[in-house]
Amino acid sequence: MPELPDVEGFRRVLDEHTGEPIESVSVYDAGVLRGVTPRRLRAALRGHRFEAARRRGKWLIAPAEGPVVLIHFGMTGSLSWHPADEPRDRFVRVVWRLRDGELRYGDMRKLKGIHLAADAADAPRVLGDLGPDALDVSRDRLAGLLAGRRGRLKTTLTDQSVIAGLGNLLADEICWRARINPLRTAGDLDPPEQAALHRAMRRVLRASVEAERVPPRATWLTGARDDPDPVCPRCGTHLTSRRLSGRRTVWCPRCQPA
DNA sequence: AGGATTGTTATTAA
DNA sequence: GTTAATAACAATCC
Numbered sequence: 001m002p003e004l005p006d007v008e009g010f011r012r013v014l015d016e017h018t019g020e021p022i023e024s025v026s027v028y029d030a031g032v033l034r035g036v037t038p039r040r041l042r043a044a045l046r047g048h049r050f051e052a053a054r055r056r057g058k059w060l061i062a063p064a065e066g067p068v069v070l071i072h073f074g075m076t077g078s079l080s081w082h083p084a085d086e087p088r089d090r091f092v093r094v095v096w097r098l099r100d101g102e103l104r105y106g107d108m109r110k111l112k113g114i115h116l117a118a119d120a121a122d123a124p125r126v127l128g129d130l131g132p133d134a135l136d137v138s139r140d141r142l143a144g145l146l147a148g149r150r151g152r153l154k155t156t157l158t159d160q161s162v163i164a165g166l167g168n169l170l171a172d173e174i175c176w177r178a179r180i181n182p183l184r185t186a187g188d189l190d191p192p193e194q195a196a197l198h199r200a201m202r203r204v205l206r207a208s209v210e211a212e213r214v215p216p217r218a219t220w221l222t223g224a225r226d227d228p229d230p231v232c233p234r235c236g237t238h239l240t241s242r243r244l245s246g247r248r249t250v251w252c253p254r255c256q257p258a
Numbered sequence: 259a260g261g262a263t264t265g266t267t268a269t270t271a272a
Numbered sequence: 273g274t275t276a277a278t279a280a281c282a283a284t285c286c
Contacts, residue, residue, distance in 0.1 A: 003264065031282090058265075075265045076283080091283090109282045111265060151275055160266080168264050214264080222264095245277060248263085262286085272276080 002073035004134055004165030004205065007058050009212030010071075010079040013103070014053040014062055017081060020098045021049055022064070029093040032077075032105065032113030035126075041116055045069070045096070056133050057164025066119055070126045074111030080104050134165035135205060139198040146186045146194065153189070154182035154249055166201075168247045169214045169222050174200045176221040181256040182249055225250045 002010070022045050027038035044067040054061040060079070062069040071077065082088075083101050094105040094114060105114065117123040132141065145163060149156050156162055157171040166174070175182040177200035180193055189197065208214045216223040221239075224230045230239040232252035241250045 006264085072265080074281095075263075077265095108284065109265090111281060149274090155276080170264090246279085263284085266281090268280085269278085
């Protein structure tokens with residue numbers, strides 16, 4: 001699931017548990033460790049405290065008094081806080097034990113996972129080529145990011161090197177809210193359309209961050225898209241669905257004409 | 259059984 | 273250089 005709002009929720013979880021020393025780090029499945037061994041992860045973090053957690057796009061960035069933990073949640077990752085004696089489900093892959101409980105990284109599919117940077121200066125190496133966080137993109141900046149792009153709008157919005165944080169559900173939701181067809185060429189939007197897209201992005205993100213997910217409300221595309229015979233929550237027209245570079249894309253042919 | 263799934267990346271092709 | 277499509281990664285659900 002994790003797109004920007006979900007990861008923002010994980011960031012809050014971590015932020016509530018800064019300041020206490022990490023008593024132990026347990027790796028139950030090293031398959032989620034990327035470029036670091038369990039031994040090195042333990043050695044780098046034991047006795048350290050997590051500091052204020054940050055997020056960039058879908059990355060959670062957790063400095064720990066020197067070393068920096070960077071987590072990408074893939075499609076099924078999560079971070080949650082539990083009492084140490086609460087039974088762990090079988091998808092818990094890594095546990096950071098603190099004084100009053102533990103942080104658990106769970107991940108069913110293990111598509112991405114946990115990286116370790118030596119220090120803050122080393123963190124960009126892990127993040128790679130990331131565009132600005134979607135929450136930091138102004139209207140003018142959005143126009144600049146789309147300018148000259150010949151790819152489709154949906155594909156451009158989900159390209160993390162252009163804008164960081166938008167995933168499949170958010171991109172469809174934003175296009176639907178802005179009443180713009182996701183197959184349009186990104187660079188072809190006129191200024192009023194750019195403004196509508198930006199407004200939709202702000203509103204969708206704000207409500208989603210609040211809910212810590214893209215909320216499947218009945219008045220949202222996300223609340224309708226998985227119905228057996230989905231119709232547009234605005235106008236009742238049957239929704240159109242198509243695969244776009246391997247991702248399901250849903251839109252309303254009436255509200256979002258080609 | 260077969261197909262689908264909210265993420266990224268490598269590869270190939272146009 | 274840009275864009276698009278596909279498979280792969282892994283594990284589940286319908």
